[in-house]
Amino acid sequence: MSDxxxxxxxxxxxxxxxxxxxxxxxxxxxHSKMGMWxxxxxxxxxxxxxxxxxxxxxxxxxxxxxxxxVINIPFTSTSTFVLLMSSLTMVLAVSSAHRGDERRLRLWLxxxxxxxxxxxxxxxxxxxxxVHEGLGYTTNIFGSSFYSLTGFHGVHVTIGIMLLxxxxxxxxxxxxxxxxxxxxxxxxxxxxxxxxxxxxxxxVVYLIHK
Amino acid sequence: xxxxxxPQPLTIPEPAQPExxxxxVFQRPTKTTGWRSWVTTIDHKKIGKMYGFASIVFFIxxxxxxxxxxxxxxxPNGTLLSxxxxxxxxxxxxxxxxxxxxxxxxxxxxxxxxxxxxxxxxVAFPRLNAFGFWTFLAGGIILNSSWxxxxxxxxxxxxxxxxxxxxxSPTHGIDxxxxxxxxxxxxxxxxxxxxxxxVINMRxxxxxxxxxxVFTWMSLVGQFMLLFAIPVLTAAQFMLLFxxxxxxxxxxxxxxxxxxxxxxxFWIFGHPEVYIMIMPAFGMTSDIVPVFSRKPLxxxxxxxxxxxxxxFLGWGVWAHHMFTSGMGPVSVAAFAVGSMTIAIPxxxxxxxxxxxxxxxxxxxxxxxxxxxxxxTMFTLGGVSGITHAVAPAxxxxxxxxxxVAHFHYVLFGGAFLIFMGGFYYWWPKIFGHKLSxxxxxxxxxxxxxxxxxxxxxxxxxxxxxxxxxxxxxxxGYGWExxxxxxxxxxxxxxxxxxLFIINVVYSRRKAHAAGQYTCEPDPWDARTLEWxxxxxxxxxxxxxxxxVRDLDEAWHRKYAEDENGRLVRIAKMEDVMDxxxxxxxxxxxxxxxxxVAAFAVMLIGYGIIFNLGLCAVGGFLLFLSxxxxxxxxxxxxxxxxxxPSTPDSGESGAVRxxxxxxxxx
Numbered sequence: 001m002s003d004x005x006x007x008x009x010x011x012x013x014x015x016x017x018x019x020x021x022x023x024x025x026x027x028x029x030x031h032s033k034m035g036m037w038x039x040x041x042x043x044x045x046x047x048x049x050x051x052x053x054x055x056x057x058x059x060x061x062x063x064x065x066x067x068x069x070v071i072n073i074p075f076t077s078t079s080t081f082v083l084l085m086s087s088l089t090m091v092l093a094v095s096s097a098h099r100g101d102e103r104r105l106r107l108w109l110x111x112x113x114x115x116x117x118x119x120x121x122x123x124x125x126x127x128x129x130x131v132h133e134g135l136g137y138t139t140n141i142f143g144s145s146f147y148s149l150t151g152f153h154g155v156h157v158t159i160g161i162m163l164l165x166x167x168x169x170x171x172x173x174x175x176x177x178x179x180x181x182x183x184x185x186x187x188x189x190x191x192x193x194x195x196x197x198x199x200x201x202x203x204v205v206y207l208i209h210k
Numbered sequence: 211x212x213x214x215x216x217p218q219p220l221t222i223p224e225p226a227q228p229e230x231x232x233x234x235v236f237q238r239p240t241k242t243t244g245w246r247s248w249v250t251t252i253d254h255k256k257i258g259k260m261y262g263f264a265s266i267v268f269f270i271x272x273x274x275x276x277x278x279x280x281x282x283x284x285x286p287n288g289t290l291l292s293x294x295x296x297x298x299x300x301x302x303x304x305x306x307x308x309x310x311x312x313x314x315x316x317x318x319x320x321x322x323x324x325x326x327x328x329x330x331x332x333v334a335f336p337r338l339n340a341f342g343f344w345t346f347l348a349g350g351i352i353l354n355s356s357w358x359x360x361x362x363x364x365x366x367x368x369x370x371x372x373x374x375x376x377x378x379s380p381t382h383g384i385d386x387x388x389x390x391x392x393x394x395x396x397x398x399x400x401x402x403x404x405x406x407x408x409v410i411n412m413r414x415x416x417x418x419x420x421x422x423x424v425f426t427w428m429s430l431v432g433q434f435m436l437l438f439a440i441p442v443l444t445a446a447q448f449m450l451l452f453x454x455x456x457x458x459x460x461x462x463x464x465x466x467x468x469x470x471x472x473x474x475x476f477w478i479f480g481h482p483e484v485y486i487m488i489m490p491a492f493g494m495t496s497d498i499v500p501v502f503s504r505k506p507l508x509x510x511x512x513x514x515x516x517x518x519x520x521x522f523l524g525w526g527v528w529a530h531h532m533f534t535s536g537m538g539p540v541s542v543a544a545f546a547v548g549s550m551t552i553a554i555p556x557x558x559x560x561x562x563x564x565x566x567x568x569x570x571x572x573x574x575x576x577x578x579x580x581x582x583x584x585x586t587m588f589t590l591g592g593v594s595g596i597t598h599a600v601a602p603a604x605x606x607x608x609x610x611x612x613x614v615a616h617f618h619y620v621l622f623g624g625a626f627l628i629f630m631g632g633f634y635y636w637w638p639k640i641f642g643h644k645l646s647x648x649x650x651x652x653x654x655x656x657x658x659x660x661x662x663x664x665x666x667x668x669x670x671x672x673x674x675x676x677x678x679x680x681x682x683x684x685x686g687y688g689w690e691x692x693x694x695x696x697x698x699x700x701x702x703x704x705x706x707x708x709l710f711i712i713n714v715v716y717s718r719r720k721a722h723a724a725g726q727y728t729c730e731p732d733p734w735d736a737r738t739l740e741w742x743x744x745x746x747x748x749x750x751x752x753x754x755x756x757x758v759r760d761l762d763e764a765w766h767r768k769y770a771e772d773e774n775g776r777l778v779r780i781a782k783m784e785d786v787m788d789x790x791x792x793x794x795x796x797x798x799x800x801x802x803x804x805x806v807a808a809f810a811v812m813l814i815g816y817g818i819i820f821n822l823g824l825c826a827v828g829g830f831l832l833f834l835s836x837x838x839x840x841x842x843x844x845x846x847x848x849x850x851x852x853x854p855s856t857p858d859s860g861e862s863g864a865v866r867x868x869x870x871x872x873x874x875x
Contacts, residue, residue, distance in 0.1 A: 138458065144460055175841070
C-alpha cells in the first residue's frame with residue numbers, strides 16, 4: 001500500500017488491495033455495504049406499515065370488487081417466479097464482478113434488469129386488467145391499500161432497474177473493474193431485499209386473502 | 211507547535227490547483243471560501259454549523275408562533291387570532307419545533323462532534339451528509355412556504371385522520387405538512403444511516419464500544435430509533451397524501467376505514483420520536499457534567515446500557531397516547547405498564563448524573579448550569595410523564611394543558627436547555643472563542659425563570675380542566691391568572707433567547723477584536739477526544755488518527771494517579787494534543803450534486819402539491835444528479851507528492867478510508 005493508491009484519482013477509482021474486504025473500518029465491513037444493510041433495515045418498516053394497513057383493511061371493503069374477483073394467482077405466480085429468477089442472475093452478476101469477468105458481468109446485469117422489467121410489465125398488465133374489471137384506486141378500501149402496497153414495491157423494483165442500468169453504463173465505460181466489484185454486491189443486496197419483500201407481499205396479498 | 215503558542219488561525223498550505231479538468235462537467239468544485247464553499251461543502255463541520263444556524267432560524271420562527279399563541283391566550287376572549295389562524299399557528303409551532311428545531315439541532319451537534327469524538331476525519335458518507343442537510347432545509351422551506359401559498363396546516367402536529375382529510379381541511383395546508391415532512395424524513399433517513407455507519411465503522415484504533423464517549427453512544431441509540439421510526443411516519447404520510455390528493459380510502463370512514471390506523475402508525479413513530487429528540491440531550495449532559503465536576507461519569511457502563519434499554523423500551527409505549535381512544539382494557543394495561551417501566555432506565559440516568567456531581571469539584575460555568583437545569587427540569591417532566599402512564603389519571607389529563615406542560619418540560623426543559631448548554635460548552639471548539647460567561651449566566655437564569663413561569667402554571671390550568679388547542683376561553687373558569695402568568699413567562703423566555711443571540715454577536719466581536727482565536731485548545735479541562743484537536747479543528751480534523759487507550763482519552767493523556775491513588779497532572783493539553791505532521795491528509799473535494807439532488811426533491815415535493823408535471827422535471831433532475839453523483843471523480847485536487855523521508859504506511863490507511871468513501875457514496 002503506497003501513495004500511488006491515493007495519487008491516481010482522476011477516474012474515481014481506488015486501487016483496493018483487498019477487494020471485498022475493507023481493512024480500514026472498525027468492523028471490516030465497508031461503509032457502503034454497512035450503509036446499505038442499515039437502509040434495508042429501515043425499509044423493512046416502510047413495507048411493514050403498508051402491509052399492516054393492508055392486513056387491517058383485508059375483508060373490510062364496503063363494496064366490491066373484492067380480491068376474489070380480481071386476483072389472478074397463476075399469472076402473478078409466474079411473474080413472481082420471474083422476479084425470483086432475477087435474484088439468481090443478480091448473484092451471477094456479483095460473482096462475475098468479483099472474478100473481474102466484465103463481459104459476463106454485463107450479460108447478467110442486462111438479464112437481471114430484463115427480468116425485473118418483465119415483472120414490472122406484468123404488474124402494469126395486472127393493474128390494467130384489474131381496472132378494467134372495475135377495481136380503481138379509489139373504488140374501495142381494498143383498491144387503495146392493494147395498489148399502494150404493490151405500487152410501492154413496483155417503485156422499488158423500478159429504482160433497482162435504474163441502478164442496474166447505471167451500473168451497466170459504468171461497466172461499459174470501464175468504471176467497474178474487479179476492485180469495485182463491491183458496488184455490484186451492494187446494489188445486489190438491495191435487489192435481493194426487494195425480492196424477499198415481494199415473497200411476503202405475494203403471500204399476504206395473493207395467497208391468504210379473504 | 212506554532213499553532214498552539216500563537217493565537218493564529220491554522221495556516222494550511224493550499225494544495226496546488228490542477229492544470230487540467232479531467233472530468234469536464236463532472237469536475238468537482240474547489241472553492242474553500244465564500245458562499246460557494248458553503249453550498250458545495252461536504253465537510254461535516256461546516257454542515258454541522260449550517261444545521262445549527264438553520265435550526266436557530268426555525269427556532270425563532272417557531273418562537274414567534276409561540277408568542278402569538280400565548281398573547282392570544284393571555285386574557286379570556288382573546289381577539290388577536292381567529293380560530294382558523296390559531297389552528298394554523300399551533301400546528302406550525304409544534305411541527306416546526308419538533309422537526310425543524312430539536313431534531314436538527316441534535317443532528318447539528320452530532321454532525322460536528324461525532325467524528326471528532328471517535329477520532330475520524332469525516333462521516334462515512336460525506337456527500338450524503340450534505341444531501342441530508344439540503345433535503346432537511348428543502349422540507350423546512352416547503353412546510354413554511356405554506357403560509358404564503360394558500361394557508362398553513364391546521365390540524366395539529368399529530369394530524370389525526372380523518373380530521374385531516376380534504377373535507378375537513380380543504381386548503382393545501384396539510385399537503386404541505388405531509389410533503390414537507392416526507393422530505394425532512396428522507397433527510398433524517400440518510401442522516402441516520404450516515405451517523406450509524408460512521409459510529410460503527412470509523413472509530414479510531416483502540417476505541418472499543420465501552421470507550422466511546424456517551425454523547426456519541428446516545429446519539430447512536432437515538433439514530434437507530436430514528437432509522438426504524440421514520441419510515442412508519444413516512445408510510446402514514448403517504449397514505450394521507452394519497453387520500454387527499456388521489457382519492458385513496460385509507461382514512462375514509464364511510465368506506466370502512468379505521469381512524470385508529472393513523473393514530474397507531476403516527477404514535478409508533480411519535481413516541482420513539484420523543485426519545486430520538488432526548489437521546490443526544492442525555493448524551494450531552496453525560497459529557498458535560500463530568501467535565502465540570504472533575505470526576506469521571508458515575509457508572510459509565512450503566513449509563514450506556516440504560517440508554518440502550520430506553521432505545522428498546524421506547525418501542526413499547528406508543529399507545530399511552532391513545533388511552534382515551536377506546537382500544538380496549540388489555541392494550542391500555544399493557545401500555546400503562548410499559549410506560550412505567552421506561553422510567554426505570556431514565557431514573558438511573560438522573561441518579562448517575564447526581565452521583566457524578568457528588569463530591570466533585572463543581573465549576574458552575576454556564577454549560578454546567580444548563581446541564582443541571584436540564585436534569586432537574588427533565589425530572590419534573592418525567593414525573594408528570596409517569597402520571598400519564600397511569601391510565602385512569604391520563605383519562606382525566608388527556609387533551610388538557612397538563613399534557614402541554616409535560617411535554618414542554620421534557621422537550622424544552624430536557625432537550626433544548628442542554629442544547630443551550632452544548633452551545634456554551636462547545637462554542638470555543640467550533641469558533642475558537644468562548645461565549646461570555648457573564649451574559650451566559652444571565653441567559654441561563656432568565657431562561658429558567660421564563661421557562662418555569664410559562665409552563666409551570668400550565669400544570670395547574672390543565673388540572674383545572676383547560677383543554678388544549680382552544681383558541682380562546684370564557685372568563686369565570688379561574689383560568690385568567692395562570693394564563694396571564696404563563697404569557698408573561700413566555701416573553702421572559704423570548705428575552706433570554708434574545709440574550710443568547712446578543713451574547714453570540716458580542717462574544718464574536720470581542721474575539722475578533724482580540725484576534726479571533728482567543729481560546730486555548732482545552733478551555734474546560736475536558737475529557738473527550740474532540741478536545742485534542744486545535745480549536746477550531748482543521749478541515750481534516752486530525753493530523754494523525756489518535757490511538758485510543760482509555761475512556762476519556764483526552765483526560766488520561768493529561769492526568770494519572772500517583773502511588774497513593776491521587777490525581778496528578780502529567781502533561782499539558784498543549785503537549786499531548788494532535789499536532790501538524792507536515793503531511794496534509796487528503797480529503798474528498800466538495801460536490802455540487804447534493805444540493806442539486808435536494809433541489810430536485812423539493813421540485814418533486816411542490817409538484818405533488820400543485821402540478822404533477824413538475825414532479826417529472828424534478829424526477830429527471832434527481833436521476834441526473836444521482837448519475838452525476840456516481841460518476842464524478844472522488845477528488846479534484848492533486849495530491850502533493852509524498853515526501854520520501856516520511857514513512858507513511860500507518861497513515862495512508864486512514865487517508866484511504868476517506869478516499870473510498872468519496873469514491874463510492
